[in-house]
Amino acid sequence: MTDLRRVLRPLLAALALCVLAAPAAAAERQIILAHAQRQDPANDPAAAMADAFKRAVEAATGGTLAVEIFPDGQLGGNRDMAGLVERGVIHSAIVTVGGVAPVYPPIAVAQIPFVIDSPEAAYAVFDGPFGRRLAEEIGRRTTLHVLGFGDAGGFFVLTNATRPIRGPEDLKGLKIRTIPGFAVLDTMIRGLGGTPVRVSSRDEFTALAAGIVDGQMNSVPVIVARRYDEVQRHVTLTNHSYAPYVWVIGKAVLAGLSAEERTVVERAARAAIEAGRATARRIEASDRGLPALERRMQVHVPTAGQRRAFQAAAQPMVTDYIAATFGAEGVSLMEAFFAAAKEAP
Known part of the structure; x- marks a missing residue:
């Protein structure tokens, strides 16, 4: 299976690129969203985030802006997916801190051990001024815009x-x-x-x-x-x-959306992050x-x-x-x- 995936990944990435290059006159446009987990929203926080995002975006736009999910590492590992978004091959990805490190190495700061001691504290840190500053620094140094920081399953x-x-x-x-x-x-x-x-x-x-x-x-x-x-x-x-998911989208992708669509994407991502966190807490206690x-x-x-x-x-x-x-x-x-x-x- 591992060898098969290594063969398929470049083919799937090429397919995603073809979707992105589809004529503007197509009936709907798509956001290609990748992550490394199985697409099982009830049992995985990343899958829950992706599912909630897809449903919210498509509902708010009447389906004129669709979300196509590539789960289970189909487009590569976390570093691969972050790199594909950075290069504009795919639109968006939910990746680990380690996946972002090759394009923004100072994110290592978020992995200093024994600093945060509860999920509530972690959410406050990454939703607050520090998280906003980290997102801004990533945006300043890369072609990535950070939609937010999700829960990868706790500590x-x-x-x-x-x-x-x-x-x-x-x-x-x-x-x-x-x-x-x-x-x-x-x-x-x-x-x-x-x-x-x-x-x-x-x-x-x-x-x-x-x-x-x-x-x-x-x-x-x-x-x-x-x-x-x-x-x-x-x-x-x-x-x-606490190693959060880092949800990235290409800055060029956002620039190509209308102001209304950008608002939809940002709001849908925030709601999806909350859905992922709820899933993570439920799984951890189950x-x-x-x-x-x-x-x-x-x-x-x-x-x-x-x-x-x-x-x-x-x-x-x-x-x-x-x-x-x-x-x-x-x-x-x-x-x-x-x-x-x-x-x-």
């Missing part, structure tokens, strides 16, 4: 197949999967004493099953949905970072969330002291990396991120 936790992780010392010698091209996560894992190994999300399950990596970091619903509990034994609820992992894996909830030990090991190395890599821009964004988290409810 990241740490799993592994070898032993319980109760503190940073337990990570020593373990190989932990990180995202290719997103060095901030490598820095965090090194700070915790582990060894980062870069593996694409498409190959993550295989790498875990084969023992190429010992563990990984994802939100609980993603771990359940991708069946990582089948190849992992231990989970530590570190809740170390049998597709933590209750499932508690039945299938050994779950450890860090004490306040253990959480402080994780934070002390990882956060300084990450902040030093950001300051050294991104200079004044990174430091300024970092200060805004910490300030927003401190003011969040």
